[in-house]
Amino acid sequence: MNETVFTYGAPSLKFGLGASDELGHDLAALDARRVLLVTDPGVAAAGHPARLAELVRAAGIEVEVFDRVHVEPTDVSLEEAVAFGRDTGPYDAIVAVGGGSAIDTAKAVNLLTSNPGELMDYINAPVGRARAPRNALAPLVAVPTTTGTGSESTTICVLDVLSLHVKTGISHPRLRPTLAVVDPRLTMSQPPEVTAAAGMDILCHALESWTARPYSSYPRKKPEERVPYCGANPVADMWAEKAMTLLAASFRTAVRDGGDEAAREQMALAATFAGMGFGNAGVHIPHANAYPIAGRVKDFRPAGYPQDGPMVPHGMAVSLTAPEAFRFTFEASPERHLRAAELLGGAEGAEGPDLLPRTLARLMRDIEMPNGIAAVGYDEGDVGALVEGSLKQQRLLATAPREVGADDLAGILRGSLELW
Known part of the structure; x- marks a missing residue:
């Protein structure tokens, strides 16, 4: 018998010029008191993460920043970010500011600070063991600064496994961001x-x-x-x-x-x-x-x-x-x-x-x-x-x-x- 049912999922969405200015309000609505902001050096240099971090702090929320995301994430770069999240956590929510690399890195950090095990446990088969997370993840707010990856909407985290020279991913519904904050003004500096x-x-x-x-x-x-x-x-x-x-x-x-x-x-x-x-x-x-x-x-x-x-x-x-x-x-x-x-x-x-x-x-x-x-x-x-x-x-x-x-x-x- 063929399938007669399909499923559809999407994050909550806030879209429009200036939408990112409301990030403090959005995190407070998620009852977040302490958050980890994940970004990459290029986006950090553009100033968006620092501005958003100050807006969040002004809402009375503590912010820790990880700004060493690798563009086109690898297993090594994700493990570094996860170790930072584990060492400095726990967090009530994760915020990703950047392109797909930052958002996918935040997904991995969220997964592995909420669940036991290592990266390879969750990577898709046949490369990894394709384990499903046992525990719920923290709220993840994705603030894209590029127009393309769609990672703010998806259940996928993409990475390179350097030792195998292969690009693969982690896929599970729990990886989907809780909220996508899409502000077109953040993409204006994109080359x-x-x-x-x-x-x-x-x-x-x-x-x-x-x-x-x-x-x-x-x-x-x-x-x-x-x-x-x-x-x-x-x-x-x-x-x-x-x-x-x-x-x-x-x-x-x-x-x-x-x-x-x-x-x-x-x-x-x-x-x-x-x-x-x-x-x-x-x-x-x-x-x-x-x-x-x-x-x-x-x-x-x-x-x-x-x-x-x-x-x-x-x-x-x-x-x-x-x-x-x-x-x-x-x-x-x-x-x-x-x-x-x-x-x-x-x-x-x-x-x-x-x-x-x-x-x-x-x-x-x-x-x-x-x-x-x-x-x-x-x-x-x-x-x-x-x-x-x-x-x-x-x-x-x-x-x-x-x-x-x-x-x-x-x-x-x-x-x-x-x-x-």
Whole structure:
């Protein structure tokens, strides 16, 4: 018997210009007396965490700050943050100020200061032991300063396991933030390169959840067996479709003119909507491929990001195989792929399976994304290792609308060496 039930979850949301000014009030409403604020050095240098910490203190709440989040978190960086939280706690609530790296780090700190064990106990199988938390977590308030990851809406914490050269994650409903405070003004200082990469993450969140395997195609599950990524469903579809509409109107403008307040507001809303969609329906092939592309980086150093080592930013890594991935999935739901291309403005002279890939490639050229995985340091000889890494992301590949094996992934990756 196939599934007849889908689940939907989302944090409470406070959205709008100046929303972050009310953080002290929001934490007091959660009965917080002592909180840990988690951020990264770049965001700290921009001044947002210090300003927000003072607002919280003015509300009579004690604040401890951890400002050593690693951009693109690793098991080592998360363990450092967890040790800080354990040594300085307990806390009544956790506040994350930053992009997905800060929010995901805060999720790990919250998990492991509320529950026993170590990081690998909770990391998804087959990399980790996929243990579920036994204890409730503290309230987590996410204040994003980038428009892209959607981590403020999701149940996922993403990290690199350095010793294995693999990107993986922790997934459980209890990781979802209690409250998302989305203030578009906090994104105004985001460099154009970060806006571009993070925006491609928004777009792929929307596209992958929109084209995901329908929830009704899965075998019926017991309530305790249902996972956060339940497949495409009517509620997630609504958020994904609206996110694409907003992106079509604002993405290029936000990259070209970061000071355009209206474009920034639309991008922030698109990121939130896409997060509410994929945080329930799930993502699939582009995200599965992104993990080894980012995890096995050689010497690529993107403009606009801290230069403390080679990295392929997550949103960039996701985008690089998206055109070929959607060419592969087209036959599973042609009408959805064509509708997505229509929402994004289409591409002249393209039709059928080529329309969405060509539409994406045109957008990626306009915002100066790299021209395929060769542009970030990979070649034909790397395809086998990248396929191996993608195959470890079975939680994501299970959401794909078509069954995808090693040969399929190899074809997608080879086709993604150069996109135009």
